[in-house]
Amino acid sequence: MAKNQRMWVYSPPKPPAPKVSTKTKVMVQQKADELVEKVLKPKYIQPPPAPDEFQHNYIADIYTKWYRHYFYFCAKYIVPGPNALIPFFEARFARLKYLRDNQFNMAFMRYTGEWVEVYQDLSLEQCLDSVENDPFFELL
Secondary structure, X not given: XXXXXXXXXXXXXXXOOOOOOHHHHHHHHHHHHHHHHHHHHHHHOOOOOOOOOOOOOEEEEEEEEEEOOEEEEEEEEEOOOOOOOOOEEXXXXXXXXXXXXXXXXXXXXXXXXXXXXXXXXXXXXHHHHHHHHOHHHOOO
């Protein structure tokens, strides 16, 4: 039987992530928060179920946040019931990856926990429109 041969291969370093200016961060945050307040919260946040109804997780809040050069849309789910292990959890449902001025790649969170990039080189307005209207970014 032949032995497994190991071989060294060249693996070039990744290019550095782009730096996001404070001005861009503030502008993106303001426009996204406006979408959240005017469209997403009225659409997805419902009152909690009555105590005698089936107890299921429900969305209590929708918000946005930056992490490095990624911008996330997040939902906070409440876990009701006396046997709940945790009172709530956070689920990120959309991610904008900053490329350069007003250019982003968009991804959604798959049920397996991996990000799936579905759009490349979109403007901020196109990204926000996708979060509002595209079925990839619907909350359950």
